[in-house]
Amino acid sequence: MPDRNHEFGRLGARGTRGSELVARRLDALVDFIVTPVTTPRGLLARLHYLTTSPKAMKAARAAGLTVTDRTLKAWLAGTQNPSKANLERVEQAYRTVRRHNVARHLLKRLNSSGGTRVEIHPLDQSQVSAPHRRTLEYRHINVRRWDHIVTAWTTSDSHALDDAWTTGVLPDLGSQWGQYEYVTNIGFAA
Structure with missing residues (x-):
């Protein structure tokens, strides 16, 4: 061998x-979101995916998205922009949560x-x-x-x-x- x-x-x-x-x-x-997280559309798509339900939000927190609810609301409203480090955290949390959500179906x-x-x-x-x-x-x-x-x-x-x-x-x-x-x-x- x-x-x-x-x-x-x-x-x-x-x-x-x-x-x-x-x-x-x-x-x-x-099927990950194709639009980059650095664009407003890509950021909003990822944030909506991570914040639409309490279960998704809990998974996003566990995956490393540790900003306050107030900051998330400001990002969603477009009144505040995340830093480069926070954009990377959003992307990483999104990919982690998305992988977890599709794993069972993909495995089947x-x-x-x-x-x-x-x-x-x-x-x-x-x-x-x-x-x-x-x-x-x-x-x-x-x-x-x-x-x-x-x-x-x-x-x-x-x-x-x-x-x-x-x-x-x-x-x-x-x-x-x-x-x-x-x-x-x-x-x-x-």
Whole structure:
């Protein structure tokens, strides 16, 4: 069984951790608000999402939106603008609450019909000298249990997501699974 890569890129290979690409793909499956938080429309859309119900407001507070109710009302009314740090907090709270709200539905879709087919594109070896290149090929795998992956993604826990992906999914590729820890792309739909 291969070890995990500790010196990735030392010989010129290029790629991204598979778990990071999985998180990006899960983010792409969620319909986040496209308008940037720095625009009035984007800020209002996020604030409305976070303040429409007591449950949403409680989740926003737990996610790090710690301003007073008076300040929130001023932002919603447009009489006061949040600082750059508060804009980042609003964005982070919005993404956290949105992930939490869609996680159960997304998990159900990913686990349905026996799992979801995932396409894995190998790392880029164009900068690796010929004696050190590996023979890598495009792979696909059917991931049947997404519970740990989606839970780690929902809480933005990159270490847990990496463990769930690297030790929970990749070994199903066979004895050479370590060659797919870093890849150029991972694709799946739900």
